Amino acid sequence: xxxxxxxxxxxxxxxxxxxxxxxxxxxxxxxxxxGSLDAQLQRDAGFPHAYYAILAQLSHAPERTxxxxxxxxxxxxxxxxxxxxxxxxxxxxxxxxxxxxxxRRVTLATLTDAGHAVLSEQAPGHVAAVRKGLFDPLSAExxxxxxxxxxxxxHGLDPSADCSR
Amino acid sequence: xxxxxxxxxxxxxxxxxxxxxxxxxxxxxxxxxxGSLDAQLQRDAGFPHAYYAILAQLSHAPERTxxxxxxxxxxxxxxxxxxxxxxxxxxxxxxxxxxxxxxRRVTLATLTDAGHAVLSEQAPGHVAAVRKGLFDPLSAExxxxxxxxxxxxxHGLDPSADCSR
DNA sequence: CTATCGTGGTTGAGAGTTCAACCAAATCGC
DNA sequence: GCGATTTGGTTGAACTCTCAACCACGATAG
Numbered sequence: 378x379x380x381x382x383x384x385x386x387x388x389x390x391x392x393x394x395x396x397x398x399x400x401x402x403x404x405x406x407x408x409x410x411x412g413s414l415d416a417q418l419q420r421d422a423g424f425p426h427a428y429y430a431i432l433a434q435l436s437h438a439p440e441r442t443x444x445x446x447x448x449x450x451x452x453x454x455x456x457x458x459x460x461x462x463x464x465x466x467x468x469x470x471x472x473x474x475x476x477x478x479x480x481r482r483v484t485l486a487t488l489t490d491a492g493h494a495v496l497s498e499q500a501p502g503h504v505a506a507v508r509k510g511l512f513d514p515l516s517a518e519x520x521x522x523x524x525x526x527x528x529x530x531x532h533g534l535d536p537s538a539d540c541s542r
Numbered sequence: 543x544x545x546x547x548x549x550x551x552x553x554x555x556x557x558x559x560x561x562x563x564x565x566x567x568x569x570x571x572x573x574x575x576x577g578s579l580d581a582q583l584q585r586d587a588g589f590p591h592a593y594y595a596i597l598a599q600l601s602h603a604p605e606r607t608x609x610x611x612x613x614x615x616x617x618x619x620x621x622x623x624x625x626x627x628x629x630x631x632x633x634x635x636x637x638x639x640x641x642x643x644x645x646r647r648v649t650l651a652t653l654t655d656a657g658h659a660v661l662s663e664q665a666p667g668h669v670a671a672v673r674k675g676l677f678d679p680l681s682a683e684x685x686x687x688x689x690x691x692x693x694x695x696x697h698g699l700d701p702s703a704d705c706s707r
Numbered sequence: 708c709t710a711t712c713g714t715g716g717t718t719g720a721g722a723g724t725t726c727a728a729c730c731a732a733a734t735c736g737c
Numbered sequence: 738g739c740g741a742t743t744t745g746g747t748t749g750a751a752c753t754c755t756c757a758a759c760c761a762c763g764a765t766a767g
Contacts, residue, residue, distance in 0.1 A: 391669060396677055399685045402692035403676065404595075407572045408618040409699045419755080425723070430569075446745060453573040458724055460747055465723085482732045482745045504556060511568065512561055514698035515691060520564045522687045526680060527567035533679035534574045584725080590753075611715060623754060625717055630753090647715045647762045 410510050417506045422499045427454065429503060431462060432471065432496045435488035442487040444477070471495055575675045582671045587664045592619065594668060596627060597636065597661045600653035607652040609642070636660055 392400060414426045422429070430452045435441050443451075449459040463486050466472040471492030477483035488496075512520065557565060579591050587594070595617045600606050608616075614624040628651050631637040636657030642648035653661075677685060 391665075392673070392677075395682075395685055395689070396673075399689040399692070400672060400676065402689050402696060405618060406692035406695040406699075407576065410695060411572065412618070413699055415755090427723080444745085453570060453577070455725075456746060457726075457748085461723075464747090480733075480745085484746065500556075507565060508557070508561075510699055511565065511695060512557075514694040517560075519687070519691050519694070520560055522684070523691050524560070524564040524567050526684050526688050526691075527564070527571035529679040529684070530571040530575060530676060531567060534571075534578055534675055580725090592753080609715085620755075621716060622718085622756075626753075629717090645715085645763075649716065 413510055414503070414506055418499065418503060421502050422495070427452065427458075428462060428466060429496075429499065431459070431466065432488060432492055433500075435472065435486060436493055436496055440487065441493070442485050445484045445486060448486055466492070578675055579668070579671055583664065583668060586667050587660070592617070592623075593627060593631060594661075594664065596624070596631065597653060597657055598665075600637065600651060601658060601661055605652065606658070607650050610649045610651060613651055631657070 391397070411426065418424060418426055418429055431448065431454075434448060434451050435443060445459060445463070446456065448454075449456055452459070454462070463472055463474065467474060471489055473487050473489055475485045475487065477485050515523065556562070576591065583589060583591055583594055596613065596619075599613060599616050600608060610624060610628070611621065613619075614621055617624070619627070628637055628639065632639060636654055638652050638654055640650045640652065642650050680688065
């Protein structure tokens with residue numbers, strides 16, 4: 378009870394025992410879960426989860442089209458990362474780029490029919506993997522708690538993130 | 543109340559609304575948090591979080607030494623990933639490799655004094671970033687819930703993972 | 708003793724991400 | 738209007754990670 382904090386090197390204050398355990402659990406869970414999702418998609422579809430997220434967001438957008446910067450923000454990607462990714466997806470014929478008439482700096486990315494078809498093919502397997510990896514081990518209450526926790530973290534890192542609203 | 547599930551393409555059953563929100567929150571929180579930690583370490587130390595984890599695990603080990611395979615498992619890395627990473631850390635003089643006398647297939651990785659020094663330098667900033675990004679926005683109770691949730695996920699993906707025991 | 712199989716680890720190529728530099732179009736200030 | 742700044746996006750190089758192939762050593766079986 379007296380010693381609630383360990384020290385990394387005899388000097389640096391580290392996390393409390395509770396925090397330490399939570400941190401390691403979070404780290405392990407995120408890395409294993411994202412790793413398993415990436416592996417599943419890479420094996421079945423030949424592309425990583427980040428690309429799936431791009432296709433999925435485009436499929437929900439009006440006209441299946443989004444501005445690059447808007448798309449980047451909804452998939453948590455940098456402009457550069459998205460630009461490279463859209464280039465690859467364009468090479469495969471799943472997305473097209475077009476200039477925006479109103480503002481000629483803007484590039485619009487549009488999901489093609491081929492892209493939508495690939496997404497539809499891969500969605501069931503991906504959803505099953507998410508369910509199996511994240512939701513099956515959790516109670517309904519834990520799902521609710523998880524949402525609150527993640528939104529709190531999100532809001533702390535990026536106050537502009539819309540916390541479920 | 544009647545429609546608790548959306549459909550991605552009119553055919554595929556998707557997650558419930560609660561699950562959908564929790565999934566997006568988890569995705570956003572993990573990507574932003576890991577992104578911010580990687581950015582902080584890259585800026586201050588010149589290496590990514592995965593390398594920090596390697597150095598930290600070695601610093602806690604007896605003789606500051608671990609077998610490659612054991613080290614790989616504690617940092618959730620593949621053998622290949624760890625081998626490449628240790629190569630880089632060796633180049634910078636922070637880790638050394640040695641053969642194991644008993645089993646000559648085994649490679650032992652040891653943290654050097656220089657490596658320990660770098661870790662000690664970077665630890666305060668890294669811990670501060672973890673605290674700021676993950677623990678500051680959460681209540682003590684949420685930290686406990688998070689640990690339980692992550693251990694449940696961990697155990698679901700890898701039954702051999704020691705859930706806080 | 709030797710052939711086979713399993714384990715521990717390395718290597719090189721290919722793919723994705725990051726960072727910094729850069730370009731073009733729009734907006735601001737005077 | 739016109740230069741300066743900001744915004745939106747692209748590019749190339751460096752770096753990390755993944756995958757498959759591979760090598761060496763140890764264990765196992767005949």
